[in-house]
Amino acid sequence: MAGSCEISNIFSNYISAMYQPEEAQPPLELLAHLGKEDSLVPRQRQSLLLWGTEKPAWFSEFPYLWSKAQVLEWISYHVEKNKYDASAINFSCCNMDGYTLCHCTQEQLRLVFGPLGDELYSRLHEIISVSDELSWIIDLLEKDDASSQEIFLNSGASELGNSCTKESLEEMKSANPFYQADLSYFSGALSPGSSDISVSGTGTSRSPCSQDSGGSDLDLDPTELKLFSSNDGCADYEKGDSKHGKRKRGRPRKLSKENRDCLDTKKSKHSPRGTHLWEFIRDILLHPELNEGLMKWEDRREGVFKFLRSEAVAQLWGQKKKNSSMTYEKLSRAMRYYYKREILERVDGRRLVYKFGKNCSCWKEEEVSTRK
DNA sequence: TATCGCTTTCCTGCTT
DNA sequence: GAAGCAGGAAAGCGAT
Secondary structure, three states: OOOHHHHHHHHHHHHHHHOOHHHOOOOHHHHHHHHHHOOOOHHHHHHHHHHHOOOOHHHHOOHHHOOHHHHHHHHHHHHHHOOOOHHHOOHHHHOOOHHHHHOOOHHHHHHHHOOHHHHHHHHHHHHHHHHHHHHHHHHHHHOOOHHHHHHHHHOHHHHOOOOOOHHHHHHHHOOOOOHHHHHHHHOOOOOHHHOOOOOHHHOOOOOOOOOOOOOOOOOOOOOHHHHHHOOOHHHHHHHOOHHHOOOOOOOOOOOOHHHHHHHHOOOOOOOOOOOOHHHHHHHHHHOHHHHOOOEEEEEOOOOEEEEOOHHHHHHHHHHHOOOOOOOHHHHHHHHHHHHHHOOEEOOOOOOOEEEEOOOOOOOOHHHHHHOO
16 A cells, blocks of 8 residues: 555656756745735745755645645745746735646636746646646555556556566655656656656667667657556547457558547657667667566577567557557567568577567667767 | 658467 | 467558
8 A cells, every 4th residue: 555655755756857856946035025025924934945955845745735835835936936026926816725726727827927827827737737647556556456556567657667566666766867767657747848857868778879769769758658548438449340340451541530639639649750669679678777577688699688578568669659559469560570671580489589680789788888 | 742661450370 | 278479461650
């Protein structure tokens, strides 16, 4: 059973990713403003003064649950961050709790905060989206039953470390530089402004050898997990007509416009190409600290590797490609196409075992060390 | 707009 | 029987 403290920590880490630590400095100048403008709550000023040594209280809370003090802290933070003249703000209008704040329209915020209102609105909704996307994980963490744990552990998201149990989450939280990268697998909830929180952001996984990749394949897109965790009506499309008996050979026809619109809510229209399966696989193998239990080298020198959790890798690949219906069967088909191009070589008679071919670059130890 | 390359999806048959 | 492999066919989609 995951305690609320742990959940708070998870959420706090997300918010930390969105609000870089160096930004969360005590807004001392602001305090002076507040002293002048705001006669609301002296206690709040006291809590603001604590920012220098610890995170503000709203860091680890869901916006809906923010107290009035936390709302004020959050607003103050953004006033300071944006070097906004707080004297222009009517702080008597800030006397609202998080629930009320979350129900403010952009216009309302603009009315109260002027130009800062837009910034506040977008920042708030980034955090809210984090909350929404986290909710499924948190639901699972809160449930004590084994089946939920199993779902969580078997999900592609959790497979990343083969170890996203309660305990390992705790471990990861302790200042592990990969923790936030891992979380990006879970939620994909980083704000656009902080999208550099990724594996490659840690400087471990960039793939300069990739000819056409936009980046390391472990660099998951911030919007990925929505798909992974969602199961709305649109998903019915994904299985085609198969439930109505035998379907025609090949990929189903393009969606009607309505269905496409439906899917567009989940799938970015402009998901960058540049993601090659072989690079994704290679990067997993090159970063065992991230993939423990997913794949392993059978013969490092020869480039022979084995899938240990084939479906989990497929799920991760699916997340990367915003495709929640990816399976190992499909992934392996794509892998087999690499034989012809000599990116992979056949390893006969061994299940789940593949070998990098001569057209696959940057997997050899020498190459890896030189590109670091 | 057409084409290309890569990937995805589905399928059948075979092997382990 | 289940899981995995092999490969054909057709289609989606971003890049050029």
